[in-house]
Amino acid sequence: MGRRIKHNARDVEELARLMLAEAIGEGVQGMNKVGTVVANRVEANCAPDFKNLRNIRHAIYQTIPGTGVPHFEPVLNGSLYTQRPSDEDLQRARNLLHGHREPRAKMNLWFYNPSPGKKFRAPCGATMPRSPMTKFDFAFKNHCFYVAVPGYCTEFYR
Numbered sequence: 001m002g003r004r005i006k007h008n009a010r011d012v013e014e015l016a017r018l019m020l021a022e023a024i025g026e027g028v029q030g031m032n033k034v035g036t037v038v039a040n041r042v043e044a045n046c047a048p049d050f051k052n053l054r055n056i057r058h059a060i061y062q063t064i065p066g067t068g069v070p071h072f073e074p075v076l077n078g079s080l081y082t083q084r085p086s087d088e089d090l091q092r093a094r095n096l097l098h099g100h101r102e103p104r105a106k107m108n109l110w111f112y113n114p115s116p117g118k119k120f121r122a123p124c125g126a127t128m129p130r131s132p133m134t135k136f137d138f139a140f141k142n143h144c145f146y147v148a149v150p151g152y153c154t155e156f157y158r
Contacts, residue, residue: 011055028092031089033111042054
């Protein structure tokens with residue numbers, strides 16, 4: 001169980017759309033894992049990566065520092081804007097915002113798909129690309145999930 005994140009209907013819809021765009025082919029578990037990471041980023045509030053992410057939309061539209069490039073591929077490629085979440089999708093997002101995180105991903109702050117658009121997943125690296133302060137934790141279907149290296153983001157890893 002994580003911290004409840006203050007939200008409104010737009011936040012719920014944005015999170016549901018990101019979960020669909022990022023992991024619809026990975027089923028409910030995959031979408032919940034992705035949503036958990038996004039919620040964790042708001043909860044983490046640690047510098048430099050996640051400081052001052054005040055709500056779920058800040059986390060969804062966050063850019064890689066110094067680049068202007070969005071963290072999440074569906075924001076970059078526009079697929080976030082084509083998703084139409086069902087009532088079930090919206091409820092999943094709402095549950096995450098109420099603090100009900102996917103247990104396996106409750107400590108993860110990063111994920112990525114090393115083989116977007118492919119029917120297979122390339123091997124996960126020991127660290128996430130462009131994020132040297134990460135350490136591989138686990139893979140689920142097409143996504144690799146990462147935690148922080150010891151001593152990084154101590155506000156989250158208490």
